[in-house]
Amino acid sequence: MEGLRLLSLLTRHAAGLIGLAAFLLGAPPAWAADWVRSVAQRGDFPLVARGQAARIVTDPGDAAVVQIAADDLKRDIGRVTGAAEGGAAQVWIGTLGHHAAIDRLVADRRIDVATLKGAWESFLILPVERPAPGVARTLLIIGSDRRGAAYGAYELSRAIGVSPWHWWADVTPLHRDALYVAKDARRFGPPSVQYRGIFLNDEDWGLAPWAAGTHAPDEKPLGPKTYAQVFELLLRLKANLLWPAMHKVSTPFNADPVHAALADRYAIIMGSSHAEPMLRNNVGEWTAPAEDFDYLKNPDGVRRYWQERVQSNARYESIWTLGMRGIHDSGMVGPKTVEERRATLERIFADQRAMLADAGMPQAPQVFTPYKEVLDVYRAGLKVPDDVTLIWPDDNFGYIRHFPDAAERARKGGSGVYYHLSYLGAPLSYLWLSTTPPALIRQEMGRAWDAGARQVWVANVGDIKPAELATDYFLSLAWDVDKLRAKPVDKFVEIWAAENVDAAQAPxxxxxxxxxxxxxxxxxxxxxxxxxxxxxxxxxxxxxxxxxxxxxxxxxxxxxxxxxxxxxxxxxxxxxxxxxxxxxxxxxxxxxxxxxxxxxxxxxxxxxxxxxxxxxxxxxxxxxxxxxxxxxxxxxxxxxxxxxxxxxxxxxxxxxxRLTPPILPAADAATPEAAPGPATRETAKETVVAPRDFVHGRGWRLIDGLGRQGQLLAVNGQGNTAGADAARASIILPAGRWRMLVDLLPAYADRDGDPLRLTVHLDGREEKLEARRETGDRDWANGVLDNRLSLPLPGAVAGGAHDIAIQARDGGVAIEAIRFVPMATDHALH
The missing domain is CATH 1.20.58.2150 (Methane Monooxygenase Hydroxylase; Chain G, domain 1)
Known part of the structure; x- marks a missing residue:
């Protein structure tokens, strides 16, 4: 009987049977990396064997973050296996040049670390035989710098089955009896994007009340208990930058010196949002009247305010935001015209950089974000110092407004992107559920990467939850752009689901x-x-x-x-x-x-x-x-x-x-006895030509995971898909009169200020269409709320067979569908 129950269980859970077979063959389960096994193969390193875990060794002279990561790895091994240290093998974790035992191996030419020297945030994981007297085997985790070493420890944690989201999403590690690391050396890094991180924002509706009432009621939000969890998450996701929470409900991050010191222990680089120059939190730290935050009338007072932060934080690793806006994400006070704003900002740049130079930080990373109205000032000829990174914002809805041109790509400071996964603002906020598709992140950040925006990537993640998948995808893309862009989005999501939910049901x-x-x-x-x-x-x-x-x-x-x-x-x-x-x-x-x-x-x-x-x-x-x-x-x-x-x-x-609170109808107790009247029903439906229906040349590509049809037909490169590269389709319409609409992703053109341009040929008749992108106007508002722009062809289209050809004149063109809408009902099928 017991055998029958077991057979029934295995039959109902075939995926579990496959996983069992994988274990028996020594392969890792689907939710773990392929270089950590549960059954030893020849030459494998025994991380956990016969109930005992390898001893983890760090150097007391190494950075604090290395010890933090090592302690987390030790706990993670215990979570997965239940084993405590006690085996003969050891794991050495250290920064090159800061771990004496590792450095002796380098000096003795026992290991080759040439690819690590001078590299940014890179690490090696490799086993070594007899590294020291009395030590039979060790697994080396060597970082090119302190973050590289920490990333290496967390990479091993993830490989044994501990998700970066183990705490933030309660992803309990699944049990394994033994852990063996494959013998081959592995190198990770450097990252594609140098500075990669998140912005905690609009924390009023989740993060702050949760921290104050549940997670850390003994400290004013957001405090060190919360930030410690954020910092660990960033390290596990191989990120290095945080813009801290900045609403009135939160304690200004740098107003409490404990926070900056904690960030330094975790090796997290601190920055501040586009509206908070010089690491100041204006809504919480500027105590004078808001009208005094005016560089024309009160330059000395504003300079003193900035100088205080430069002096207090000069010893920490920071990225300094330059420029100036209003107190709370509003326009600059004082200058009235674009020209006045330009001149004032250039004066501010000079003064802020002088402060950094006087504090011994002339080479400290500096950024300037032309966000909202500041982009108009930049377009008017604003001169930004060449070594300052220009961070280009999206339009708050995931569509990047500006892509670097040739001159901007040649700048020493390079370019970056500030991207929204959550937003409080017009035309309507989205603060509740995370619904930005990973495919849109790949499309827009991929365009930015191709245009040269490769220095700093920051995502506004709101309260972190429930944006776990989008945050993970954004930071994974920043770590290795080429690898992730080559992988279908669905495959990434499937692997992510296996790691965080259930491998057996990941597809x-x-x-x-x-x-x-x-x-x-x-x-x-x-x-x-x-x-x-x-x-x-x-x-x-x-x-x-x-x-x-x-x-x-x-x-x-x-x-x-x-x-x-x-x-x-x-x-x-x-x-x-x-x-x-x-x-x-x-x-x-x-x-x-x-x-x-x-x-x-x-x-x-x-x-x-x-x-x-x-x-x-x-x-x-x-x-x-x-x-x-x-x-x-x-x-x-x-x-x-x-x-x-x-x-x-x-x-x-x-x-x-904000969304208007829904008005629900009166709750009727029973169905009335009166005879029902006829309900309104459609008499005709639109006809859709989907991206998959087109035959297209090399100038086009299909993007999976975006749009109502599940795909977009997008232009490769810079457009100009003429002649044989036109996208072509045929359709037979029912009898009647139809309006033809071309639905586009509401993206922006490659060149700043240009409209999206395309040419449509319908049965040989040529029509040139344009979609102008003016951020803030009603067309833009409707476009981002619908996530599409609908461009009508003039006139009516009769029923019957039709041939369509489309040429695009801009790399931002991405077609969701061609729709033919009955003329009598097109107002109801917008």
Whole structure:
């Protein structure tokens, strides 16, 4: 009987049987690196064998971060195997030139470290026989610098099965009895992007209340207990830079000297956002009236304010933000014209750099971010010192506004990117769920990389949770651009799902996340209203049938989730909820609530019974949202995340660019007895030519994972896809009159200020189309909320067979679809 139960279990979990076979053959499980095995092969290093772990050895004279990483590795080995130190083997972790025993091996020419010398944040992992008297074998983890050594220790942690998200997403390591490291030497680094990090922002709605009420109630948020966890996460993700939280709710990072010293112990480079020059937190540290933050009227006071920070932080590794804006992410006070702002900024650059030089830091990394209105000043001829890195911002919605030109690429300071995965601002914020597709990150950051923006990459990650996947992808791309761009996004997500949720169901999880990003890219959960907060209410452009199709897609995604949930390993249930179940189910409930309420309003005078059913659906979805969010905050991980999750809008702040609280219909007790009237239904549907329907030449490429069709047809390089390189398709339309629309990704042209240009040939008739990108205008607002631009061809198209050819005149052109919309209903199918 016991054997039958075992056979049944193995039959129902075939993937587990495959994993068992892998163990028996010595291969690593799917969630671990291929160079750490559970069964020894000839020459392998015994990290954990016969219940004992190798002893980890550091040098007391090495950097603090090396000891921190070594201690974490020791704990991680215990988490995975339960073993304590006691084996004959040793692991030596150190920085080249700062670990005496490793340096003796170098001096004796026992190991070759030529590729490490002078390298940035690189490391070697290699076993050595008899490295010292009484030591039979050692595994060396050698860093070219202090971060390189720490990265090496955390790389081994990840290889044995400890996710970087083990603490932040409760990814419990899965047990292994033994660990053997393959004998070959491995080299990692240097990173593609020199400075890679995150910006904690808009922490009012998650990070700060969670830290104050749950994680560290004994310290004012955000304090050292929280920042220590952030720093460890950054090291595990091989990042090196943090812009700290800066809203009024948070303690200014540098106002407490404990923070800067802690960052230095973790070897994290500290910077500050585009609105906070010279490492000052203006909303928390500028105590004079806001109008005194004026470099024309009060230059001495402002200089003293900056000078204090230069003196207090000169001994730490920092990136200094130059320039000046208003107190809280607002325009500069004082200068009235663009020319006045230009002259004032150039004066400010000179004064700020003199402060750094006087403090002995003339070569300290310095950055300038032409964000929002400051980009107009830059375009007006602003002269930025040549060794200052220019950080180009996106438009806050994931589309980079400016790509370096030849002159900018030639600058000594190079270029970087400030990129948003979360945003508080116009036209509508997105602060709740993380819905930026990894494919969009790859597309836009890839364009930036190709244009030469390679020095600094910073992602605004909001509260960190629930942006785990997007943050991981962004930083992984920054570490090794070429390797990650060559890998399909779905493959990255599948590997990530295996590591963090369930290896046996990783392909299915990747499929759910693909649908999650596709559906929410069409309209984010925070953007489920079609009027801006300053406008009169207007209904969505979706008919009831179209909305029902959208809801059916969400329901299918939820069904797939429910099917896999029972098989999730017990130790990964919390991670499953945080990383997958909550975002999927909450976004689905938000859509049901909105579209059911809207259907009620549309049907109230036509079909009262159906309207009442829709009202009940909206209320049920609202209750589901409350239940899901309560469980996130209080149910999972023993209540660890109480205060972290808040459904948008979380409160009434910043109402001019926050979602209007949904108005639910009255909850009717019963279906009325009156005879229902006819519901409004579509009479004709649009016809779509998807990217996969085109035959295209070398000037085009398909981008997976983006757009409503799951793919985009994008231009390679700089465009000019003329002649044979045109993209071509044929279609047969039903009888009637149709309007032809070309749907584009709302990206920006390669050259600053240019429109997106393309030429459409319909049955030989040529039409030139342009999409001008003016950040802040209504077309831009609609484009980023829809994540598409719809360009109409003039006139009507008759039913029948048609041939289409498209040529693009800019590398930013990415086609989501060609749509043919019935002329009588095109207003309802925007």
């Amino acid at each position: 299915a999880i990747a499929g759910i996340l693909r649908d999650y990003h596709r559906l929410n890219f069409a309209r984010r959960p925070e953007h489920l209203q079609w009027n801006l907060p300053v406008d009169k209410y207007r209904q969505s452009p979706l008919t009831i049938d179209a909305a029902d199709e959208r809801l059916a897609a969400f329901a299918a995604m939820e069904a797939a989730l429910a099917k896999m949930e029972p098989a999730i390993p017990a130790g990964r249930r919390d991670a499953f909820y945080e990383l997958l179940a909550y975002p999927v189910r909450a976004s689905a409930a938000a859509n049901r609530r909105f579209f059911a309420a809207e259907a009620h309003d549309r049907l109230r005078d036509l079909d009262l019974a159906e309207a009442t059913r829709r009202a009940a659906m909206a209320h049920a979805a609202d209750e589901t949202l409350r239940t899901l969010t309560w469980h996130y905050n209080r149910g999972i991980a023993g209540g660890k995340w109480r205060g972290m999750m808040a459904v948008e809008p979380a409160d009434g702040q910043w109402r001019s660019y």
